[in-house]
Amino acid sequence: MNNNYRDKNRQNLSSLGRTRNSGEDLANKLKVKRAKSKNIHRTAIGLTALVIFCAAIFLNNSSVSTADVTNVKENGIGKGMKAGTVLVAADDLGLQAKDFNVEMKSNVKTGRLLIWDYAAEDGDVVTVKADGKVIAENVGILHEPFSLDIPIPSVVEVVGIKDGGGGITYGVKIPGAVGNSVFFNAAPIGSANKYTITGPVK
Amino acid sequence: MKWLLAIVFYHIVMIPVVIMTILLPFILYKDIKTILINEVPVSNGMDAVLAMFSFFIYLAVRSKFLGKPYRKITILLPLLQMLIYTNGALVIGIVILNKWANDGLYSKGWAIVFACLAIVAIRLLMSLFYRKFPIVQTDYR
Structure with missing residues (x-):
């Protein structure tokens, strides 16, 4: 128990x-x-x-080296640079007005042109034409790029309208172009820089 | 002395970091809107900013001492971590959209699809992560 x-x-x-x-x-x-x-x-x-x-x-x-600036001074082309690249603080790069040929990649059907002031934002004004037709009139260019639709192929002209001081300085980039380059230029007042945009070479 | 150093070198930066991390999704959303409406690339310095923010938040999570003031609001540190992941997703979206706006690598439609997919994928991974490892209250007192 x-x-x-x-x-x-x-x-x-x-x-x-x-x-x-x-x-x-x-x-x-x-x-x-x-x-x-x-x-x-x-x-x-x-x-x-x-x-x-x-x-x-x-x-x-994306920082711009002195070597890049030297290259741009020689031919006005900035290889692989981004749209909106500011090269110099003042309008003293000394670029001459130039015309460029731009070849597009094969998969690009429509084009955009990005334009901005690569030097001082001093109130430069331009007019952009495509195949002789005005697509943007009296555009005040700034450091921030401005986008315009352009036909491909075409001839785009950038006409200098007003110089804010030190020349009308601007950069152009066409996304989808071969080489992905930026074209730095100076527009004389009243005359134009031409960009001949072609489709892919077959 | 320890507290003084923490205030001078950490908390002075951390307080703006907390505020900015909460505001950052709105800033990034505005950038995305700018790319899509104006069709221009935006300068992408946000990844560097986000790297700095996430490092400061990591220090608060890692160190009992540095994170003490931020644990007073229980939800703050987990919220900041989630915001860092969300901001990371938005930054990746901006990088993808910039590749279209600046380089023309693909069409606008594809850029939007890729950016949306990247954002959704990261948010989905985040959900899975928090489902598997839920937030727990720490016992730092």
């Missing part, structure tokens, strides 16, 4: 201990899970910072 009672007591005590143990286990597991989750969020934001930092270094290679 006494032995039975003792055995039952032992059983009850051991089951109580198990319950307590499993409760602690659950709490510990939860703690571990929380810590893991917290660490993962910490790692994720750290990795994101690193990835964005590397991407920023890789993507922001």
Whole structure:
């Protein structure tokens, strides 16, 4: 009788201990899970910072070197430069008015002409014509590019209207052109620079 | 002394970082609108700004000491982390749109499709990530 009672007591005590143990286990597991989750969020934001930092270094290679400026002085072409590139702070690059031939890539059906002032924003004004028709009249050019739709193939003329000081200085980029170049130019007042835009050479 | 250094070198920068991180999606949205409406590329310096912001937020998450004031508002640090991921997605969208606006790599339609896909993909990954690893309250007291 006494032995039975003792055995039952032992059983009850051991089951109580198990319950307590499993409760602690659950709490510990939860703690571990929380810590893991917290660490993962910490790692994720750290990795994101690193990835964005590397991407920023890789993507922001748009600064203009003195070698680039020298090249532009020679032929007026800035290879691979971005639209809106400002070459010099004042209108003193000394570029001569030039005409350019622009060849488009094979997959380009419609064209856009981006035009901006690559030197000082001094109130230069131009008029843009495509195949003799005016497509934008008296456009005040700024550092921020201005976009115009142009037909392909066509002959685009940029006519100088007003000089804000130091000559009418402007850059032109036609996205989708072979070489992805920027054309830096100076427009004489009353006369035009011509851009002969051709389709892909077959 | 420790606190003074933290205030001078960290918190003075971190407070504008918090405000700007919250405002950044609106600024990036405006950039996207400018590219699509004016059809001109925007200067992409936002990735460098975002890299700096995410580094400062990482420091707040990493260090108990530096992040202490920001844990007073429980939701702040997780919210900033989510905003960094969202801003990252928007910056990638801008890079894709800029490739059309500046280089003419693809048509405007494809640029919009690629940008939308990139943004949706990152947001989807973010949702999966937070589903698998939900935000937990830390016990820094």
